Amino acid sequence: MKAKKALSRFLRWETMLIVLLVVLWLVFDAKDASLQAARIAKGRRATDIFNFTNMLNGMGPYLLYSFMALGMSLILGMGDIDISVGAIAALSASVMGTVYGPFKKAMSPGLALALALLCCVMTGAACGFLNGFLVTRFRELFPMIITLGTQLFYRGFCYLLLGGDTLQYKDDAAWAGLKKLYSGSVSIGGLSVPTMLIWFLLLALMFFVFLHLTTGGRRLFAIGTNRVTARYSGIRVDSFELCMFVICGVTAALSSMFYVGSVSATVRADAMTGYEMYAIAVAVLGGFSTGGGKGNIVGVVLSVIIFGVMKKGLGTVFGLPDSTVNLAVGLVLIASSVLPNLLEDLSNWRRVRRQHAEAKLS
Amino acid sequence: MKKVLAIVLALVLALSLMSIATAEKAGDGLTIGIVYKQSGNAYFQAGVSGFAKAAEELGFEFMHDGPEDSSNDGQERIIRNYIDMGVDVLCISANDAAGLVDVCNEARAKGIVVLSWDAKVDAEGRDLDIEPASAKAIGVQQLESIAETMGYEGQLAIVSAGATAPNQNLWISFIEEELKANEKYAKVEYLGVVYGDDDYTKSYDVTKSLIDKYPDIKGLIVPTTNGGPAVAKCIMDEGKVGQIKMTGLTLASDMAEYIKGGVADATFLWNPIELGYVTAYVGVAMANGEFEAAEGATIEVPGFEGLEVIPSDDGGLILYLNKLNPFTPETVDAWIDIL
Amino acid sequence: MKRDISEKTRQKDSFSLLSYVIEHREIPLLGVLAVLLAGVSIAVPGYFTGNYMNILKNCSMNLVLASGMLCVLLIGSIDISVAAVLELAAAIAGVLMRDGKIHTMIGMFAVGIGVGALIGFINGSIMSFGRVLPIIVTLGMTYLARALIPMDFILGMNKIARIDLTEYFKEFILHEYLGIPVIVYIAGAVAILMGLFLRYTRVGRSIYATGSNEEAARMRGVKVKWIKVLAHVICGALAGMAGIMRLGYYNAIEKGAANGQEMYVIAACVLGGVSVMGGYGKITGVVIGALMIATIDSAIPQLFMNATMMKEFFKGILILAAILLNVLMQRAANKRNLKGRDI
Incomplete structure (x- = not known):
């Protein structure tokens, strides 16, 4: 019995993710070592491509979608989906960039930036509100269809605001501070850890507490499991769902701030195209199924790291082109959703066989 | 071992x-x-x-x-x-x-x-x-080529790549500048820019609606390699070969048949x-x-x-x-x- | 009790026109389409007469894709990989033609449909037997198919250009018989066959049954899992077919060429009154939906010629508004319907 318990704990999704991470890491490290040996054999200087410090410092690009992946987890947990997060992020950034100019003329740059950041978050919340409103009022249409539509709308809005130009404030110290969000790091025990990673972990902690330690989280999973029973058990489903969409919009806006920092503090209307897919992939690998009702934030954090390691490793150590890396993402996405079901089938099958055997005995 | x-x-x-x-x-x-x-x-x-x-x-x-x-x-x-x-x-x-x-x-x-x-x-x-080549040279050469084909009169429009494409926008700005500054283009009626987003379908569709809207249009400049064949195909499908001529920056293999088919007198590209x-x-x-x-x-x-x-x-x-x-x-x- | 029923039928008779309209959702849709066309025709003089063939041509590829999507939506599933499958099928067929392996029209269509059907089969199998949600599978498939297109060791191509295709193929799709291009005939044939298939064949009825109540369908002996796979095979095959049509129409294909098309395909179905929950939807509605999208598509550039930035924006708003309007109309109709039944 004890062994079985240990086995079922082992088969928990998060444990599997850790195993996957370790395997990936070992493979990349081994390949890296062989690459270096080959370089030395050719008489060239060796560069250690894949190691812990490199990975830690190179995490930036793979953290950009992590914030919205947290928001997406909430939505997936309720059995909904939000395809418009990439467009929400682009619109939030566009609004931030557009309002900063006039604000700067009226007040000190620091204050103007703070207000612009606030506007960015507000835009994300407003977009999330619109999504949530439409989703809860038009139940005939799936959230997928609705957010597919609102995505076009938000993206179009970006073009109305910015046109085709790249918005940037050259030689503006306050605005350039956005770059720090992305590239800044703090030294912890001799390691320089990107501030972005710390922000992400903090936010993930908040989400963890909400989702797994409060009644809010239980409500969310109740809605995801069965919306009708959730309503009958006294949960105000519509307003709760609306709130979650607003939170998802806010996380998209947070992502966009870091994104602006990553591209040298410039804003473009076509920013963050396709990021919704990354966010969904991360959340699904993390254990949130689009069916709703289950998932763990720990899994999402692990899956962010796995995606980062995988993309970085395939791109650098194996030198695969970007498009092939996307192929791997697709495979992982499908595999990670098939695998738990197959495991479940397996355990069901074993249980049935055991029951049969017991029936025969008696 | x-x-x-x-x-x-x-x-x-x-x-x-x-x-x-x-x-x-x-x-x-x-x-x-x-x-x-x-x-x-x-x-x-x-x-x-x-x-x-x-x-x-x-x-x-x-x-x-x-x-x-x-x-x-x-x-x-x-x-x-x-x-x-x-x-x-x-x-x-x-x-x-x-x-x-x-x-x-x-x-x-x-x-x-x-x-x-x-x-x-x-x-x-x-x-x-x-x-x-300098952006100005690239822009002006395309303009001069198409204007010569048009006989320095008639309607002219540009089918560009994305609205955010910096190269194209720079070339277009020089084309527009030259149109205003140079007397010999006085009879050329410039209609403006439409964007095909370097996407075949979109380029084709915007060209079609351009031709529908301005049936008398005589010249198109397509300063993007992805848009060129789409625009050429559209001119051919609409049966406007001979009336509408295009020029632009294109790959030879994409455009060979269209150029020989009379859609363009000349297109350009550096190597x-x-x-x-x-x-x-x-x-x-x-x-x-x-x-x-x-x-x-x-x-x-x-x-x-x-x-x-x-x-x-x-x-x-x-x-x-x-x-x-x-x-x-x-x-x-x-x-x-x-x- | 008997009296009650006869009264009800009488009541129904007196409202026959209204109930007919309620029963056939396509009629209000047709009205919306007419209003749309009339509005655009007034805004842009000479629009309709000059453009109806364009509208038909534009909507034909979308219609073929939407017919496949209809099957998938009917079983309560969804396929967002159709655009990527279209590109992959067209790319593979194009490469084979470029390398001189295929010369005939039929060969091209066979390859396209085959590739599409294979991917549809994979999609459907993973969903049915791996119990994974459709959106995840097809999302992953979108990545996979797009990533396969430019890989040297599979296709060895960057894009297919006009020069790679045979003369006959280039001419065929837009060749006109009786003033109508082949592409429109193909789309029409697909739509009619799909309608007949769904309405009159056992398998077609099973698709409806599976979508409206899976459990009940299973009890009745429908092989639900295989029906789901089949629906995805049909959807994939039609996506592959649309890929060949596209290659014939534009004479070029490259990765990402049809990016975003899936959205308009789904929109056409939803506009046509197909329920995304499964079980309800008719091919006539899909045809009207596809025509509406094509009308919006061709009208907007004419209305906002010099404001390109506005185009996508208004297109999005119009489609969203049309979908929501459709839902509201639906609700009004249902309310009426319930009132008529005295519930």
Whole structure:
């Protein structure tokens, strides 16, 4: 019995993710070592491509979608989906960039930036509100269809605001501070850890507490499991769902701030195209199924790291082109959703066989 | 076990011998990372083949990649990977001139030479920009070609790439300037720009609605290789061959049939292979410290003359190849296999 | 009790026109389409007469895709990989033609449909037997198919250009018989066959049954899992077919060429009154939906010629508004319907 318990704990999704991470890491490290040996054999200087410090410092690009992946987890947990997060992020950034100019003329740059950041978050919340409103009022249409539509709308809005130009404030110290969000790091025990990673972990902690330690989280999973029973058990489903969409919009806006920092503090209307897919992939690998009702934030954090390691490793150590890396993402996405079901089938099958055997005995 | 060891030793020996044998070339031991706008784009494949030709002569290694979706952050990610992989030279064709400045400066801080080719990185983020011809020359040459075909009168419009494309916007601004400034274009009625987003379907559709809206239109300028064949196909499908003529920057293989079919009298393109070739030579020379990007500096590249670094409009340094090839019904066949 | 029923039928008779309209959702849709066309015709003089063939041509590829999507939506599933499958099928067929392996029209269509059907089969199998949600599978498939297109060791191509295709193929799709191009005939044939298939064949009825109540269908002996796979095979095959049509129409294909098309395909179905929950939807509605999208598509550039930035924006708003309007109309109709039944 004890062994079985240990086995079922082992088969928990998060444990599997850790195993996957370790395997990936070992493979990349081994390949890296062989690459270096080959370089030395050719008489060239060796560069250690894949190691812990490199990975830690190179995490930036793979953290950009992590914030919205947290928001997406909430939505997936309720059995909904939000395809418009990439467009929400682009619109939030566009609004931030557009309002900063006039604000700067009226007040000190620091204050103007703070207000612009606030506007960015507000835009994300407003977009999330619109999504949530439409989703809860038009139940005939799936959230997928609705957010597919609102995505076009938000993206179009970006073009109305910015046109085709790249918005940037050259030689503006306050605005350039956005770059720090992305590239800044703090030294912890001799390691320089990107501030972005710390922000992400903090936010993930908040989400963890909400989702797994409060009644809010239980409500969310109740809605995801069965919306009708959730309503009958006294949960105000519509307003709760609306709130979650607003939170998802806010996380998209947070992502966009870091994104602006990553591209040298410039804003473009076509920013963050396709990021919704990354966010969904991360959340699904993390254990949130689009069916709703289950998932763990720990899994999402692990899956962010796995995606980062995988993309970085395939791109650098194996030198695969970007498009092939996307192929791997697709495979992982499908595999990670098939695998738990197959495991479940397996355990069901074993249980049935055991029951049969017991029936025969008696 | 002994056998394996023997094989390994033999391999090591062979490799070291090879490295001695090839050690004479200028680029030996250097790695160049080439980053272009979008993977799977024929134009940049041609550019990369120019790098490959130079690699044979100079002995450097190279890697190349572009993001799937011609995005800014995709390029940033690839550049960071290349920095980690220890490249010595980065040659970047930027999707957004301003957006890559930070990551390029990070690369330069690590001693990597940063060149931009085909589409610039802003002056503060690059060592040198290498371009086929000045933006003004490219714009004005297309305008003059189409205006001549039109007999210097009638309606003219532009079908561009994305509304955010910096190269196209720059060329268009020079075309518009020239239209206003030069008397000989007084009778040309300029309708404006529509955007096909470098997407075949969209380019086709905007052209169709353009023709529907202005049935008397006489000239189209298409300053993007992806849009060219779409616009040409649309003119053909609408049965307007002869009435509407186009020109633009196109690949020869894309356009050969249309040019011979009378849709265009001439289209243009510099040779991206040559562009890649020259960029590789400059990169190797700079990484070896044999050449420094400074105003007035010149460089010798086999088959090219008078390559000189001059100050650019954005306050940086630039090198022009100044070679623009026209594809006419007579000459296009010779280019098909090249471009 | 008997009296009650006869009264009800009488009541129904007196409202026959209204109930007919309620029963056939396509009629209000047709009205919306007419209003749309009339509005655009007034805004842009000479629009309709000059453009109806364009509208038909534009909507034909979308219609073929939407017919496949209808099957998938009917079983309560969704396929967002159709655009990527279209590109992959067209790319593979194009490469084979370029390398001289295929010369005939039929060969091209066979390859396209085959590739599409294979991918549809993979999609459907993973969903049915791996119990994975459709959106995840097809999302992953979008990545996979797009990533396969530019890989040297599979296709060795960057794009297919006009020069790679045979003369006959280039001419065929837009060749006109009786003033109508072939592409429109193909789309029409697909729509009619799909309608007949769904209405009159056992398998077609099983698709409806599976979508409206899976459990009940299973009880009745429908092999639900295989029906789901089949629906995805049909959807994939039609996507592949649309890929060949596209290659014939534009004479070029490259990765990402049809990016975003899936959205308009789904929109056409939803506009046509197909329920995304499964079980309800008719091919006539889909045809009207596809026509509406094509009308919006061709009208907007004419209305906002010099404001390109506005185009996508208004297109999005119009489609969203049309979908929501459709839902509201639906609700009003249902309310009426319930009132009529005295519930």
